[in-house]
Amino acid sequence: MAGVNKVILLGNLGADPEVKHLEGDKVVANLRLATTEAYKDRAGNRVENTEWHDLELWDGQAKIAEQYLKKGMQLYVEGKIKSDSWQDEQGNNRKRIKIRVLSFTMLGGKPEGSSPSGNTGNYNTPSSGPSPSVAEATVEDDDLPF
Amino acid sequence: MAGVNKVILLGNLGADPEVKHLEGDKVVANLRLATTEAYKDRAGNRVENTEWHDLELWDGQAKIAEQYLKKGMQLYVEGKIKSDSWQDEQGNNRKRIKIRVLSFTMLGGKPEGSSPSGNTGNYNTPSSGPSPSVAEATVEDDDLPF
Amino acid sequence: MAGVNKVILLGNLGADPEVKHLEGDKVVANLRLATTEAYKDRAGNRVENTEWHDLELWDGQAKIAEQYLKKGMQLYVEGKIKSDSWQDEQGNNRKRIKIRVLSFTMLGGKPEGSSPSGNTGNYNTPSSGPSPSVAEATVEDDDLPF
Amino acid sequence: MAGVNKVILLGNLGADPEVKHLEGDKVVANLRLATTEAYKDRAGNRVENTEWHDLELWDGQAKIAEQYLKKGMQLYVEGKIKSDSWQDEQGNNRKRIKIRVLSFTMLGGKPEGSSPSGNTGNYNTPSSGPSPSVAEATVEDDDLPF
DNA sequence: TTTT
DNA sequence: TTTT
Numbered sequence: 001m002a003g004v005n006k007v008i009l010l011g012n013l014g015a016d017p018e019v020k021h022l023e024g025d026k027v028v029a030n031l032r033l034a035t036t037e038a039y040k041d042r043a044g045n046r047v048e049n050t051e052w053h054d055l056e057l058w059d060g061q062a063k064i065a066e067q068y069l070k071k072g073m074q075l076y077v078e079g080k081i082k083s084d085s086w087q088d089e090q091g092n093n094r095k096r097i098k099i100r101v102l103s104f105t106m107l108g109g110k111p112e113g114s115s116p117s118g119n120t121g122n123y124n125t126p127s128s129g130p131s132p133s134v135a136e137a138t139v140e141d142d143d144l145p146f
Numbered sequence: 147m148a149g150v151n152k153v154i155l156l157g158n159l160g161a162d163p164e165v166k167h168l169e170g171d172k173v174v175a176n177l178r179l180a181t182t183e184a185y186k187d188r189a190g191n192r193v194e195n196t197e198w199h200d201l202e203l204w205d206g207q208a209k210i211a212e213q214y215l216k217k218g219m220q221l222y223v224e225g226k227i228k229s230d231s232w233q234d235e236q237g238n239n240r241k242r243i244k245i246r247v248l249s250f251t252m253l254g255g256k257p258e259g260s261s262p263s264g265n266t267g268n269y270n271t272p273s274s275g276p277s278p279s280v281a282e283a284t285v286e287d288d289d290l291p292f
Numbered sequence: 293m294a295g296v297n298k299v300i301l302l303g304n305l306g307a308d309p310e311v312k313h314l315e316g317d318k319v320v321a322n323l324r325l326a327t328t329e330a331y332k333d334r335a336g337n338r339v340e341n342t343e344w345h346d347l348e349l350w351d352g353q354a355k356i357a358e359q360y361l362k363k364g365m366q367l368y369v370e371g372k373i374k375s376d377s378w379q380d381e382q383g384n385n386r387k388r389i390k391i392r393v394l395s396f397t398m399l400g401g402k403p404e405g406s407s408p409s410g411n412t413g414n415y416n417t418p419s420s421g422p423s424p425s426v427a428e429a430t431v432e433d434d435d436l437p438f
Numbered sequence: 439m440a441g442v443n444k445v446i447l448l449g450n451l452g453a454d455p456e457v458k459h460l461e462g463d464k465v466v467a468n469l470r471l472a473t474t475e476a477y478k479d480r481a482g483n484r485v486e487n488t489e490w491h492d493l494e495l496w497d498g499q500a501k502i503a504e505q506y507l508k509k510g511m512q513l514y515v516e517g518k519i520k521s522d523s524w525q526d527e528q529g530n531n532r533k534r535i536k537i538r539v540l541s542f543t544m545l546g547g548k549p550e551g552s553s554p555s556g557n558t559g560n561y562n563t564p565s566s567g568p569s570p571s572v573a574e575a576t577v578e579d580d581d582l583p584f
Numbered sequence: 585t586t587t588t
Numbered sequence: 589t590t591t592t
Contacts, residue, residue, distance in 0.1 A: 002397045002430040003181035004156035004368060005197055007227070008446065010514055010543070011149040014589035034590040035149035037576070051151055051227060052589075072590060074545070076296060076448055076514075081153070081197060081227075090236055097243045105294045105448070107512070107545055138294040138475070148543045148576040149591080150514060154300065156368055156397070183430070220399070222302055222368075222442060251302070251440045253366070253399055284329070284440045295473035296448035297489055299519070303441040306585035326586040327441035343443055343519060344585075364586060373445070373489060373519075382528055389535045441587080 005080040007099050009053060010107075011035035013073050017057075019066040029062035031055040031101075033075060055079070057101045064139050074107040105138045151226040153245050155199060156253075157181035159219050163203075165212040175208035177201040177247075179221060201225070203247045210285050220253040251284045297372040299391050301345060302399075303327035305365050309349075311358040321354035323347040323393075325367060347371070349393045356431050366399040397430045443518040445537050447491060448545075449473035451511050455495075457504040467500035469493040469539075471513060493517070495539045502577050512545040543576045 014032040021027050033053045041047050055077065057065050069075070079101040088094045160178040167173050179199045187193050201223065203211050215221070225247040234240045306324040313319050328342045347369065349357050361367070371393040380386045452470040459465050474488045493515065495503050507513070517539040526532045 002184060003158075004154060004222075004397065004430075005181040005183065005199075006154040008150060008152040008154070010448075010545075011151075012590040014591095032589060035151040036591065037151065038148060038592090048592090050590080051229060053151075053227065074591075076150075081199065083197060088238075090238075092234075092236075096241075105296065107448075138296075150543065150576075156302075156399075251442065253302075284442075294476060295450075296446060296514075297473040297475065297491075298446040300442060300444040300446075303443075304586040306587095324585060327443040328587065329443065330440060330588090340588090342586080343521060345443075345519065366587075368442075373491065375489060380530075382530075384526075384528075388533075 007077070007079050007081055009033055009035055009055075009075075009077040009079075009099065011053070011075065013069060013071055013075060014052065015071050017062075017065045017069050019062060025059075027059055027062040027066075029057045029065040029069075031057070031065065031069065031075075033077065033099075054096075054098045055101050056082070056098045057104075058141075061101060061104070061139055061141060068106065076105040076107055077101055078103045101141075103138055103140045153223070153225050153227055155179055155181055155221075155223040155225075155245070157199070157221065159215060159217050159221060160198065161217050163208075163211045163215050165208060171205075173205055173208040173212070175203045175211040175215075177203070177211065177215065177221075179223065179245075200242075200244045201247050202228070202244045203250075204287075207247060207250070207285055207287060214252065222251040222253055223247055224249050248287045249284055299369070299371050299373055301325055301327055301367075301369040301371075301391070303345070303367065305361060305363055305367060306344065307363050309354075309357045309361050311354060317351075319351055319354040319358075321349045321357040321361075323349070323357065323361065323367075325369065325391075346388075346390045347393050348374070348390045349396075350433075353393060353396070353431055353433060360398065368397040368399055369393055370395045393433075395430055395432045445515070445517050445519055447471055447473055447493075447513075447515040447517075447537070449491070449513065451507060451509055451513060452490065453509050455500075455503045455507050457500060463497075465497055465500040465504070467495045467503040467507075469495070469503065469507065469513075471515065471537075492534075492536045493539050494520070494536045495542075496579075499539060499542070499577055499579060506544065514543040514545055515539055516541045540579045541576055 011033045014034050017029045017031050019027060019029045031054075033055055034050050035053065036048055036050045038046060038048050077099065079099045082098050082100045084096045084098065086094055086096075157179045160180050163175045163177050165173060165175045177200075179201055180196050181199065182194055182196045184192060184194050223245065225245045228244050228246045230242045230244065232240055232242075303325045306326050309321045309323050311319065311321045323346075325345045325347055326342050327345065328340055330338060330340050333339050369391070371391045374390050374392045376388045376390065378386055378388075449471045452472050455467045455469050457465065457467045469492075471491045471493055472488050473491065474486055476484060476486050479485050515537070517537045520536050520538045522534045522536065524532055524534075
């Protein structure tokens, strides 16, 4: 029976993308995305809970990620859960879950009013952030705007 | 920054729920849900890909799961990704991901290939399926219909 | 700024699809889908609330809808909100909203145990429901399995 | 049968909230949210398509909206489709659809092209934007942080 | 107008 | 390891 396997995330990148160029023109990008949830506990104290997600993007999306995504940026992502299985060095069966990204939208990064100064290597250097022509587009799977 | 961490699944249960009654009236149910995706490969052959998800439900939801959910049933689920971290016997840091269920809806059905007659122990024995009063309701988190 | 406009529905068809074959091989199907919500009011009485949605499918999807979808069937749908504007006979500006379907999954129809007898023209005549080859596939936009 | 009726939107507010304080402490806020989609047409030209959504929030959410939401802000919204029916002045049956908001998250920002300085009356006057205690929280239905 |  |  056909099913549904859908993930929707909105959070911030913990690091710049890690991109690998494979043989046959394949490209894969891995991202770490943090989603933070805030609530009050029984004592009324504000508690924050952060979940880290491993995202995987391929080909056209991976290239866009490589070019535009930077540590700290806020991202909206749609994808699906995918598990990888392998054996570790001790021969144990291991399983890991990744989010295979199907589309994403860049929402910008640190809010306006924050000081961009001193952020060498930041996503909004050298000048003013992602180029509008990309920042305004939702990036679909296998979309190749180049 | 507030984020979004949302999972939507529609699939079939691979087994009856595993339910644990903990101290202090806490109840937890664990479910295995399969979501199947079908597509054609480059050669035009139909390929099926099944992903298995570990679901976790608590308290009121866990009790409903214990009473009504059975292997083979079709389920619509909303929840969020939650990771557990621990050390295994060899002292390795291990991480595992579960779907914390926030609401679910029973859709009936059983997986294809099962025998529609003579389903001893099936979810719709002894007579005619889940009681309407529950089968018709979406089960929200911390909902306690008893 | 790129945005998100996403609708997820799970409900039952109120009627067979209405299909129009337009010039240039274009096909459009219109569906009425009911989503029902049940809750208890303050007095503890069970209340049902049904919302009716106008769905629009095009081309390949429309043809699948024409062939397989029938009144009463249960459907999972993803799409987006689209508004149409026009002037009515009195010259008033009118606006109407439709759900443009991007993918759908057939979940079957009336639950097992219901009597299919006497349902002439029903979705599960003459024998045993939608053909597996289609019932098992999620139908994506512009997907043409014929 | 229990169903699903879910809407996910990410867009910008076209105006400040319209808030009405009703008898019995009820409060309702109406918002206009634009979601913009960009794509290339057959000729390769970039086309933008904006859809406007009518959002409705009640009580605690409406008060938060009144206090913090301003024209131009970027918002992530989850809700459901709700239709209102009435008769217009000519006695025609009319129907209108709103999005009943169940939770929302403020993402900051304002639409491109707006002037970042001299924003009198803007959402980040008089000083520095939404108070962190609210801006960081997702606002759930019937949540009353006051 | 669906479904339970 | 992000963000506020």
